[in-house]
């Protein structure tokens with residue numbers, strides 16, 4: 001089991017480049033050592049839309065992608081694919097990339113078991129599961145190719161206009177349902193919901209796009225902070 005270390009940084013739901021430049025700014029600070037971290041956990045949906053097997057989609061976030069590729073050679077990076085960023089293994093060969101199927105992944109933190117995932121795996125329903133399976137597939141993505149520019153341009157425009165920051169009414173009930181899927185772990189860390197809340201042993205990470213915050217391990221605690 002991989003250990004979560006002091007000064008580990010968690011970045012969730014930046015939805016770059018449509019919902020702020022903070023993700024790119026943070027990557028630049030990591031590159032220049034303005035911020036120093038022991039590990040980087042990218043929790044999914046840091047890109048508003050990015051998937052593998054497609055060159056055109058990369059043109060929307062070229063600088064961030066190149067920086068991440070560079071950083072991954074000097075920092076330990078764990079990438080939990082989200083519903084906006086997937087099929088990324090070949091794009092980031094030096095990053096530990098976890099697709100939706102292998103999530104959650106259990107880490108060790110002070111001899112406790114911590115389960116980590118993007119957060120869209122449980123309590124979402126069969127239709128969503130099927131949609132995810134079809135979309136996150138090399139063949140599907142390659143079939144898109146002849147229409148890619150039209151489809152991707154349309155999708156990018158829609159995503160840029162989407163309101164993504166809400167208070168989830170009844171979030172406590174959703175968390176209860178999610179936690180039913182986690183047995184034998186001491187703590188759960190997820191993004192996806194943009195809530196920045198801790199409910200019992202469930203940590204719903206802040207969204208960099210919504211709260212402008214990240215999470216960091218400081219003095220053996222996970223704190224939400226602005227960097």
Ligand SMILES: [Mn+2]
Nearest residue numbers: 045082083192
């Ligand atoms: Mn998400």
